[in-house]
Amino acid sequence: MNLKNISKLVILVLASNLPLIGSAQCNSFVKSKCIPNMKPYINSGQTNASTLIAGDHTEISRTFYSGQNYRIMVCSQASLGDVKFNLKDAGNNIIFSNKGYGNLWDFKCETTQELTIEVITASSSDAGLDKSGCVSILIGFKQ
């Protein structure tokens, strides 16, 4: 087996095991690079983080309470490329998209709503087959 083929083999092995070996690094990334950016909002205390690959689609549903101010942050490693997020109502209608807003969005909740945060990583044709990285959805609140 020549050097070129060995390299291909190594890439194949690594790609197939990335979701498994990335969990610890993912939590470490979230703690050091994501959670500090939630201040002055109080983090909800639950870290939703996972290693995703290009083209993944992830959702989180939650009640947002009237009178509270919220920060939604979708924090991802640069290796994953563009990560989009949408906020959807109970009828699956998109009421907000982060295009043009960056990776975090602050808002005041005037009436209590049950909403879903949908996170979409760039598809493989856009980002390349070997792209994967840690993505975390953080929700902070303050009065």
Next chain:
Amino acid sequence: MNSNRLKKQIGTAILISASTLLIYSCGSKAPSEAKEVKDSTATVADKGKKPQNEFFTIPSPIELAQIMKRAGVIYNKDLLNSPKNVSNYSSNNSKALNLGVYGADLSYSTIFNQTQESVNYLNCTKKLADGLGITGAFDESTLKRMDANSGNSDSLLQIISDSFSNSNDALKENPQSSNFALCVVGGWIEGLYIGTQVAKTTKNNTDIITRIAELKGSLKNLVMLIESRKDAEGMASVLDDLKAIQSIYNEGNAAGDSKPTVTTDSKTNVVSIGGKSSFTLSKDQLEKITLKAESLRNSIIKS
């Protein structure tokens, strides 16, 4: 590259991958929370393409305490679990459930600026966390930071939130354990218990009842979390209890037919989500939820 050589290389790759998988599954930590909850979550997925990963969240005890306070809940330390009970909890399940209960009580006492009570409840959470093998979440440095920030409630809430976050992360590291889920259940039940007890004794309780009605969505998430661990010891009865409360919520139109809208104030640039939202509970539903919450919470703190 000829086809035989390619087959050989792919075979080698599969062998190495399988070996790595075997090593991982025998000696490493949990797959993420997302993957465990994935299969039991169908509400949103049924409406369109099924997501590859679904995460889980319910409001933290701090947030529940905040919204209850704003709704008119007053501080009554007699409603909270006595710190003296902390030494009664010997099994892992009772420690985890009551870590959640005391976490909620810590949040309530801090939201209402009851500094000494907060320290007492922090000591309770520390003792139970230690008993579950969690180190570093509620430790001496947490106590010192709380002491140094005793006059600043925002800082105190940040410190407690950090501790909850560390504690949850530590609890989730063991995939076979039900401790994380039980801790979340304990905190949620304590919040429901306090809210319903205060509603029972408060004359103008409309806002408090609305807050209790709004807990329906988080209960749904909680049930999904427990269902993903229903085979673990003690989880079946917890699931039955939560589903009993859920069935009371489902008797009426507690979720309402919400229609959110997003607006931006042109002067301040503040973005708001408003629109129609109707969360209600009938008197009968409230009474049943109050009784169920009381019974379940008292069984937890006596366990």
